[in-house]
Amino acid sequence: MRVLLRTVLPVLLLATLVSLPRLPVLAEPLRLSIVHVNDWDRLDAKDRAGGAAKIASIARYERDRVEAEGGQVLLTFGGDMLSPSLLSGFDKGAHMVALANAIGFNAAVLGNHEFDFGPDVLIDRLKEAEYPVLGSNISYKGKPGFPGAERSLLVEAGEYKIGLLGLTTTDTPSLSSSGPDVAFAPLADAAREITEVLRRQGADLVIALTHAVYQKDLETLRQVAGIDIVLGGHDHLVLVLYDGKQAILKSGSQGNFVGIMDILIDRVEGRSGPQLVWQPSFSMVNTLEVEEDPEIAQRVAGFVARLDKELAVDIGATEVALDTRRAAVRSGENAFGNLVADAMRAATGADAALTNGGGIRGDTTYAPGRVLTRKDILTELPFGNKTVTMRLKGSDLKAALENGVSKVEEGAGRFPHVSGLSFAYSGSKPAGSRVSDILVGGLPLDLGKVYVVAVNDFVARGGDGYASLENGEPIVDASSARLMASQVIEFIQAGDGVTTEVEGRVRRLD
Ligand SMILES: [Zn+2]
Structure with missing residues (x-):
């Protein structure tokens, strides 16, 4: 100096x-x-x-x-x-x-x-x-x-x-x-x-x-x-x-x-x-x-x-078993992944939300009845990722989902956890043409329609192969966004315990 x-x-x-x-x-x-x-x-x-x-x-x-x-x-x-x-x-x-x-x-x-x-x-x-x-x-x-x-x-x-x-x-x-x-x-x-x-x-x-x-x-x-x-x-x-x-x-x-x-x-x-x-x-x-x-x-x-004291605070019990082990959040639909995506969508009011399994890092299990603390959520979401929103064409959303399951056989961190949408995929088909039956808000995906989508700032920047998300028109970008972890904490506190289950949002067909 x-x-x-x-x-x-x-x-x-x-x-x-x-x-x-x-x-x-x-x-x-x-x-x-x-x-x-x-x-x-x-x-x-x-x-x-x-x-x-x-x-x-x-x-x-x-x-x-x-x-x-x-x-x-x-x-x-x-x-x-x-x-x-x-x-x-x-x-x-x-x-x-x-x-x-x-x-x-x-x-x-x-x-x-x-x-x-x-x-x-x-x-x-x-x-x-x-x-x-x-x-x-x-x-x-x-x-x-x-x-x-x-x-x-x-x-x-x-x-x-x-x-x-x-x-x-x-x-x-x-x-x-x-x-x-x-x-x-x-x-x-x-x-x-x-x-x-x-x-x-x-x-x-x-x-x-x-x-x-x-x-x-x-x-x-x-x-x-x-x-x-x-x-x-x-x-x-x-x-x-x-x-x-x-x-x-x-x-x-x-x-x-x-x-x-x-x-x-x-x-x-x-x-x-x-x-x-x-x-x-x-x-x-x-x-x-x-x-x-x-x-x-x-x-x-x-x-x-x-x-540190604030982090020790209890935020709610989980009524369902949660599994955030590495393989569990990278291979298929996951209750904790659903919880995160639901919190992102609730906080932003987006049509759909997506976050990558590789962003969930706790590598642990929570038995039903376990009371979660704020620190648990930060341990699960340690990267300080923020939730951004964008206007995204249906075709780019589909491409994002294709990317999400393109390396499922490798256990890659890009595996998508979603809210407000559901889809099916065939893991044995070539990467890039695995996804089918996409519904957004219960309706078939319209490739030409523009949706408001919430994703974490890492994948929004094209991280984990999510290049199609870079085509989105930002609504709230990373410099204006809020922390995903804070949104998940608030979502759990606002609810009556964690009840999110695996419910067929991401279905493997083969
Ligand atoms: Zn600013």
Whole structure:
């Protein structure tokens, strides 16, 4: 970390000094360092990168460095923290807000995942947040704004005013549980309105925190010239883009990378009066070698211990015998596989659901009467897979089922467990032409019809040979989806014990 900044900064400082106009100075120049993180819901580091304690460490380092020079640091968040982590499934994201408070964020924007538990839970979380959260394009019950969120923010920094607004992706209603009371205005419309307000209030620099794909960020910048900087999120890209006038910065996800935009702001006498100039330098810090902040690391350890306790919680008894041994989940219809697929379909409202047997890993048996814990489900579904939904043509669904049984003789992990559909197959026929009698919702599959299908994100990416699923048109993609394991836990808790049996969803004919 130290090495990185030392090597990057002197060069950029030189460039900055050279390019400053030689005009009478009207205000003291200001160093403003923006430290930006987005799409972070993971407590601790994974493969040595990311997590709360590393984000905190960089923020602290940068504050010490910049404040010693009389400058100011803005620690910003680009949305998506309340969900979909495991612990969030239990405390509805409260631990993330507590950590964000402790790290000391200065501003955040609402992401789609902030609405995963519905608007009422979000209102509670916003009450807990000690930092301003922006929702500039959101309206609630027909009125602009969202309870507890700001539409705009003006931050004093030295002799300058920094204006902030926050924009949330307009497809949030289809990606989360924002419900009928929450509406999202087109990004550029809201951005134009709020930017004008901020400029009237004297903002020298306008920053839009956004949670949208970068194509939308580009569109917003093109349509609203008054925005200087976009600090983004949502598509998990590591991105720095600068055309000399406007800049976009996105920092990947989970704090694996932390983006720093170090700006020298100055007000000079231009041809037509005082004029603001700002010169950015950018660094994108890979947190792999960043030391963890010990104080935050301790809090994280506390939450991890709480997670362990939450995992020991009973969720319901199974009334039927369950067998998740490797051969059992890869060779034929399986009660546990049916349970997982049923939970995915129930959580998404899809026409049909499919998950691969290789994703079920407990390799054990549960006798009738056995009480399942949350940990049992996580042991069965350890990959952190998410449930995505897509519009998929009947012909591609058929191809997926053909793939699913194409290597049944090898015990391959691609074997499909399904819900909302049933089919038969002949294992002795050549792979690719084994499947017959496909019913979706009790009706014969229509090859030309488009179905809403829920699958795990691994097979959606074409994993385990499921190439035809890549033809689907995403409805909820992996960056917006919820954990399969959380859905199965909730499904069991909502029901009256596990009663799912083998019932002829996948029938072998030979
Ligand atoms: Zn998002």
